[in-house]
Amino acid sequence: MTAARAILGATLVREDDHAVRIGRIVEVEAYGGPEDLGSHARFGRTARNAAMFGPPGHAYVYRVYGMHDCLNVVTGPEDVPGAVLIRAVAPVAGIEAMRAARLRATSRRRTARTLEGMARAAAGIARTRDATIASGPGRVAAAFGVGIPDGGLDLCRSDGSLRLEIAGTPDRQRPSILSGPRIGIDYAGPEWSLRPWRLWLADEPAVSGRRSGALPPADRPSSTD
């Protein structure tokens, strides 16, 4: 949770030959080790989640529902699995590159392989407001061109194409943080699915999911870092 609070408000950058995409991370979820029944680490180390057991600050990228990739930042020390899922990003620069990347990702779906399907996909992306172009974990990865091959990348390298910049925002300038249950892990049972390990910044239109019933996160650091 400490790591999640540090990553919330941080800057995500994708820089390549064509463009620079910059966004502010406005929503995250914390995932723990084998004890956390909502975490991919609940089965121990597997081929998919190996990056979660790696060094902190590196990327863990997985695919859900067969089509959406999701970007996580590994948090624990080596061999201690933990990750923070980046659920939403507010665009700061490179919005057109984000739209183009969203469209690229969408057009890979089978429904978009007909002319009509493709046209619908393009219209949908075009209609999306700037603020919500990366609202949701699948959209974050799509907008920043993140895929499975990016898994294991060191996000803290200042010369990396994909990087995380946790610039020190003075505390008194930090906007208020709210928290609530993590999304989409009901299978883990109430003990784990109801823990308020989803954090977001107040008054950010890019935040996905429910905002009602939100509370400031507990001050006391919990067992999961």
Added chain:
DNA sequence: AGTTGGATGGTCT
């Protein structure tokens, strides 16, 4: 504003 169903494939028991 809220609900529903389809797309889609890797991962784990």
Added chain:
DNA sequence: GACCATCCAACTG
């Protein structure tokens, strides 16, 4: 063989 850390469009009210 069942289950997903999702998204989108097309419906209902």
